[in-house]
Amino acid sequence: MTISQLRAFLAALEHGSFTAASVHLELTQASVSELVSRLERELGVALFTRGSRRLVPTEAAIELRPHAAQAVSAVRNGIDTIDALTSLERGTCTFGVLRNAAYYDLADLVENFHHRHPNVRVRLIGINSALVARSIAEGEIEAGLLVLPIDEAGLDVRPLFRDEVLYASSTRPAEAGPVSIEEASAAKLVLYDAFAGWDDPTRRQLRERARWNGLTIEPAIEVENVETALSLVAAGAADTIVSRTIAESAGFPDTIRTAPFAEPMHDTIALVQREGVLLSPATKQLAELAERMLRERIDEHQGRTSVV
Structure with a gap:
């Protein structure tokens, strides 16, 4: 079994045909087909049902997939690690952060990381946690700091x-x-993260809690940014929900009062990556730095947050 065979298998599985896989791998269609056939002969099982239009993975292919992905990732990251040792940590890392990362003292994450590793290219994705989770599951982002709950498998x-x-x-x-x-169900609410809607983890918790009590939550106003929502709340146009970290930030409007829910509700911040896939060296270091910064924040504000 070779890494080339596993890469050909994964490409065929992802793209659905040997032709599309060959374009992705920059090989001939015959080469990709032969690599997969060799792998099937070595394993003694069929990995695909060859259809007229699309390859259909067998149960064996589904079971092999996470192990093949981990093996290919490990080899790629091993090469990246050696490159890092000889080229001052050359490479690219793609990392997702909370939409409201600035409130969690993560605004300077890239600056701190780039100061330590100036030769690493950084792509920091700051969108709603539900969308970041989807991008991680699809392999577009390596890892990220997200708010739970999320539904993405793998x-x-x-x-x-x-x-x-x-x-x-x-x-x-x-x-x-x-x-x-x-009271929350009957109130006039402005909720943010309008694009993500009810996929947003915090909004999702609120709606599920209402449903448990036979109620519904329908915002009167939806906006994209928490700052816009807070401006409307300060003007008396509606009420909203925010994390305690945002409520205790320096820029939080003085005219807004906060209160806990009768049944406390929490955002859980988590480090998320694809199951069974090793992070690239650069992304691993960025993730470790992000976690360390959050841990330092917890130590400074023990009364406001709790360790999971």
């Missing part, structure tokens, strides 16, 4: 800490106490 999820979700309003009386889900 991901290795390592929770780091929890951040309480609070109700934010400029019109609700300060002495009203904790917020029930009934």
Whole structure:
């Protein structure tokens, strides 16, 4: 069994035909077909049912896939590691972060990383956690710091800490106490992350809690950024929800009051990568730096966040 055979197998599995796999691998169609056939002979099983239009993977192919991906990834990362030793950590890392990363002291993550590893190219993707999870599962992003829950299968999820979700309003009386889900359901709300919608992990928690109680949550206003939502809340146009970290940030409007939910709700921040695939050296170092920065933040604010 060779790495070339495994790469040909994975390409055929991903692209659905030997022709498409050959274009991806920059080999001839006959070469890709022969590499897969050799692998099948060595394993003693058929990996594909050859159809007229598309290769159909067998059960054996599905079972082999994660092991083949890990083997190919390990060899590629081994080569990258040697390159790093001889070229001052040359390479590229692609990493996803929370949409509101600045509030978690991660705004300077790239600056810190680039200062330590100036020869590494960095792609930092800051979109909603649900979309980052999807991109990691599809191999577009190597790893990321996300808010849970997420649904994508095939991901290795390592929770780091929890951040309480609070109700934010400029019109609700300060002495009203904790917020029930009934009150939240009846309120006029502005919710952010409009593009992700109810796939957003925090919004998803709110909707599921309402459903458990036979209620619905329908925002009166949807915007993309939390800052826009907070401006509307400060103006008295609607209420919203925010993490405690955002509520205690320096730029949080003074006119907005926050209250916990009667049944506490939390965002869980986790480090996520594809299951069974080793990170490239550059991305591994960026992930370690991001986790270390978050751990330092937890040590500074033990009363506001909790370790998972």
